């Protein structure tokens with residue numbers, strides 16, 4: 183079995199699920215155990231500047247092998263797995279030379295079917311790694327870690343491949359939105375970087391949503407229902423009225439591509455007080471501001487109709503589209519595209535309908551697009567990855583390092 187697959191299978195044995203309820207960093211001890219393991223691997227590989235800080239951020243560097251100045255570039259992956267499904271006792275299955283049809287997961291209580299996941303049709307002849315149907319796989323993002331380290335190991339083994347300084351960063355708690363929080367950009371030392379955290383082969387992402395959360399708080403008055411006439415104000419009715427004022431065709435379930443939305447994602451209700459939790463998403467900063475204003479206007483409208491002050495709105499921006507940070511450095515995207523094309527991979531540029539650590543890092547001064555891992559169906563028991571896809575990711579990373587060096591010769 184090749185080094186890449188061995189690495190990956192070793193990494194998924196670590197339970198590194200992150201926990202949004204824990205405010206520590208890392209949010210779970212398992213991530214630190216994995217980080218320590220990887221740290222030793224980086225040392226054994228002979229990398230320099232290997233450091234693991236107390237928050238679980240692991241960094242290292244492969245020094246340049248050319249005698250001219252090349253900007254340092256970075257590759258980043260996250261060590262945690264999503265809270266959505268268990269990542270404990272992962273038992274990967276390898277399907278050699280997939281020829282179509284359903285794949286029984288584990289004892290067969292679960293299946294991975296091309297009827298549900300038509301992407302499988304494009305993977306005939308591939309060797310796939312699946313779960314046993316009881317956990318997620320953890321390809322998100324341990325495949326990224328395995329691919330980065332296999333690429334580094336290939337660069338070390340082939341000194342004739344030119345490269346500048348290559349910075350490696352493995353982060354905790356990406357899945358709970360905190361992966362960039364304590365990332366030390368200056369210490370990392372790269373001029374720009376790539377997260378290796380995407381899906382199918384060819385994915386290249388440098389646009390993501392602008393994101394705002396909007397909490398709508400409705401204040402009511404609770405009185406015994408037997409004597410409530412003219413006195414009770416039921417905050418749940420106010421909340422319901424508010425939700426009916428929101429556009430029904432601008433929701434996650436009615437939009438795709440570059441379309442934005444409002445999403446009511448939680449509601450906590452009682453007669454006296456109801457709180458609606460919305461998220462607002464749009465790729466365009468201007469349009470995002472208009473969406474925020476729309477909610478402000480609707481709250482004012484409702485307050486006008488009811489007694490004043492019954493409805494409150496709290497808007498909090500959480501992240502922005504990285505496009506505006508990446509576009510001033512067109513070579514960051516151009517080199518990634520060229521590297522893919524040189525590896526016979528057609529770049530598939532598409533907007534991320536979510537956020538990434540790369541977006542946050544881009545705003546911290548480290549432009550950071552996202553590149554594919556070769557994996558599918560992240561965050562659930564149907565997660566799987568193509569070994570051929572993983573191998574292509576390794577090739578793209580190696581080629582990207584080389585192309586960057588040649589570009590500055």
Ligand SMILES: [Zn+2]
Pocket residue numbers: 260322323356379
């Ligand atoms: Zn990920």
